Amino acid sequence: MSTFLLEIVTPDRLVYSEQVNSITVRGIEGELGILPGHIPFVTPLQVAPVNVKIGSQVTPFAVQGGFVEVRKDKVVILAESAERPEEIDFERAEAAKERAETRLNAGRQDEVDHRRAELSLQRAMNRIKVSGGIKH
Template identity: 70%
Template sequence: MSTFLLEIVTPEHVVFSEQVSSLSVRGIEGELGILPGHIPFVTPLQVAPITIRMEGKTLAVAVHGGFVEVQGNKVIVLAESAEMPQEIDIDRALAARERAERRLNAGARDRIDHRRAELSLQRAITRINVSSRSKE
């Protein structure tokens, strides 16, 4: 089976670096599936889970913005932050989702507060989704 090297990197550390058979990410224009031999490109990422397939198993990783770069047989995800399922504190994520929803329902004071609340909600939902997928 053909594979490519996937590296997920944040400003702090390398989160993941292994050979994988496919990758699904959510770019600004929608879902992207990446297989070995994909054409080179770079695109911004949304706050969303990415799905990695390797050796017959599937792994979800919470990625909070950044870029994906495809170059030959290597794909680099340069993320603002990224969390593996075992690193996610589900209780904290649920509390963050509740806080963000309350702020949005109360009506944020200005556009900046509203956008921060939306991003906080997206990050919390991403963490919850990744954590629940790892338990299936």
């Protein structure tokens, strides 16, 4: 089975660098499946899980925005942040979700605060989904 190099990079660190069989990302236009030999492109990413497949094993990463760049022989995900399921603090993500929902339901607020609360909620939901509810 063919593979390609996947690198997930944040401003702080190299999160992941392995040969993989495929990945699934959510770009601005929707869900994208990337296999070896995919046509090169660059697109912004939504706040959503990135699923990495090696053989029959799929590993999710909580990716919080950024870009995916598909090259001839490798794929680079440049993310604002990226976490493996075991790195996610489930209770902290739940608390962030509740805070964001409270802010969104608070009623009167300016446009900037509302957008920030929506983004906080998306990030928290992404972390909760990827963690699978694993409590540390």
